[in-house]
Amino acid sequence: MPATPAVPDGKRPTLADVAALAGVSTALVSIVMREAKGASAATRERVLEAAREIGYRPDSRARLLRSNRSRLLGVQFGLQHPFHTDLVEGIYAAAESAGYQVALSAVAPSRSERQAVETLLGDRCEALILLGPQAPAARLAELSAQLPVVSVVRRLRPPAAGVDVVRTADDEGARQAVDHLVALGHRDIAHVDGGKAPGAADRRRGYRTAMNRHGLAGRARVLPGGLTEEDGATAARALLDARPRPTAVLAFNDRCATGVLDAFLRARVPVPDEISVVGFDNSHLARLAHIDLTTVGQDASRLAELAVGRAVARLEGEKRSGTETVIAPHLVTRGTTAAPPEGIKPVVRD
Amino acid sequence: MPATPAVPDGKRPTLADVAALAGVSTALVSIVMREAKGASAATRERVLEAAREIGYRPDSRARLLRSNRSRLLGVQFGLQHPFHTDLVEGIYAAAESAGYQVALSAVAPSRSERQAVETLLGDRCEALILLGPQAPAARLAELSAQLPVVSVVRRLRPPAAGVDVVRTADDEGARQAVDHLVALGHRDIAHVDGGKAPGAADRRRGYRTAMNRHGLAGRARVLPGGLTEEDGATAARALLDARPRPTAVLAFNDRCATGVLDAFLRARVPVPDEISVVGFDNSHLARLAHIDLTTVGQDASRLAELAVGRAVARLEGEKRSGTETVIAPHLVTRGTTAAPPEGIKPVVRD
DNA sequence: GGCCGATTCTAGAACGTTCTAGTCAGTCGT
DNA sequence: ACGACTGACTAGAACGTTCTAGAATCGGCC
Incomplete structure (x- = not known):
């Protein structure tokens, strides 16, 4: 019965539990879980086995808190907009292959853009990808002062403000x-x-x-x-x-x-x-x-790819911002x- | 110009920054931000002013890490399923009024249910609300051993396994x-x-x-x-x-x-x-x-409400699980x- | 004046990770 | 034989919060 909760007290297992069971330090377990180098093949196997046994699962909150990078892309989309769901799907794929995670935040009649963005910010996203944002340009500029912002289908008149735009012609x-x-x-x-x-x-x-x-x-x-x-x-x-x-x-x-x-x-x-x-x-x-x-x-998938690409580029140090990427439509x-x-x-x- | 990043070093402002500016301890700032009692009206105002000035925003990761409760409901939905988006909207509303947050995780052709659930679990959700899950009953039962699970539109034959079901007749x-x-x-x-x-x-x-x-x-x-x-x-x-x-x-x-x-x-x-x-x-x-x-x-909104209600009830200590709530449809x-x-x-x- | 109970505040330890700076063997080159 | 290097591992300090104790402060009342 390998699927039992497995740790005596009701709590969720942590690095320390795995470490104790495998007879190593928590730091080493961390190394193994991250697939970083610095552990021998033998202990690596032993640690993984221990982790499996007690059903350990890394806590992404703690992980993100500690590491200076969160590798998290915040995506705001319209729940009822079919084209947005196509984009979201593409974003998932593009983000994954770039080694980033995606946090979704929906806009709906009962949930304003402001709320949506607010939660994304609270979740420590490193960049924002906004699908067809309706917010005034000034607000976007304000956000853009804090982190890279990519507007996906909405054009911004003065390309200023540091917001990157990805759109179709x-x-x-x-x-x-x-x-x-x-x-x-x-x-x-x-x-x-x-x-x-x-x-x-x-x-x-x-x-x-x-x-x-x-x-x-x-x-x-x-x-x-x-x-x-x-x-x-x-x-x-x-x-x-x-x-x-x-x-x-x-x-x-x-x-x-x-x-x-x-x-x-x-x-x-x-x-x-x-x-x-x-x-x-x-x-x-x-x-x-x-x-x-x-x-x-x-x-959609190309737009998604480009949007993720822009966000990632900005995060990896590219200074140039406020760019506009326009892709050609086709009949x-x-x-x-x-x-x-x-x-x-x-x-x-x- | 109140919208500038405002903290000298490029880092995002923390409790400590606010505390330093307001001349109080971080604990007190925490109290004020949580709207907990234990701060005088005067200092409360002073702290809020300081927070506003440097553009402080609480870090939900750290917050969740520390407090034993995360008050987070994980929702899995199908990106391309219109009815699910109606449900999600209702869930947002119901969760908010119950004092819970929502973490969204989409299922799409390129993203399996397993992946969707995995991220939710990693995000430390306290309960899972699955919209029309396709996973085998055994898998749901396994999950249900770890945390409250509500299946929304999918019926489960033996009401066993501890999974709560909310559905239409x-x-x-x-x-x-x-x-x-x-x-x-x-x-x-x-x-x-x-x-x-x-x-x-x-x-x-x-x-x-x-x-x-x-x-x-x-x-x-x-x-x-x-x-x-x-x-x-x-x-x-x-x-x-x-x-x-x-x-x-x-x-x-x-x-x-x-x-x-x-x-x-x-x-x-x-x-x-x-x-x-x-x-x-x-x-x-x-x-x-x-x-x-x-x-x-x-x-949809009633289904959403009930699903959130079940999840919350379980979290607030209700022992009974594996319930089935069936609501009447209407022509x-x-x-x-x-x-x-x-x-x-x-x-x-x- | 001393003591009580509130009220307001603070120090410092968590939370579960990752990161920095090691220690400790063992190996190699001379 | 000795230092320099490498690989495997660890102690302990972060990260930004909340929580637990307890310390000040303040009237008020005997």
């Missing part, structure tokens, strides 16, 4: 989507935007300049949207009544796009036959066979985009 | 759904199940016994499904080809139900006019206006269910 993504649609023959392309969400402004701008470049400035239409399905659906209903009705819609988000899609389906407007839809994020949602959404891909063409319907196509300028 | 939920559909006049009701997912077996059983009780055993049909949209969609496509085609579908999940819904819409089979659909979870998804899914509600009627189409209705036995 949102404007470029919007441009790619518009180019794709125009190449298919669309001219009346509407954009359902993301309001004040991180990245929304850039996508809006990218959409507008792309429309301009194609000489379609007059036909550009931006509808107030948001990041939920509901936002997309209400915007889509408005579009159905609009004259001329657009032949394509670029949504802020995959979630938003799903809402658009759903509203069109309910109104019996076939996609992509009558109208094309493009999303943004290439989330799990979009990949699903029955949604099969053309979307602008943000490479993923799937089933929700096609040429506009015949009846409308002739409108295309010769 | 899944069979009862399925029954309610079937009753509702039968009351509307449906007789051919199919069930798209959840395979080996926690709760799936109970829902399947609830569906079967309910069908029996209505004398519809011969018409019961269970299709292998799963917990994603894709699973629902493939099952739905199979149903469309089935003869007789069912007039209603009970899906394992809201996500699964969404998949079913989508497949029907694409096939131009109107819901609920030709076929009714019921989900399970009452997740955000179902509530969205454009999906408007009739579903069996699991009260939420929305727009995806209605009477079966006229052409089929006459089949109902007089």
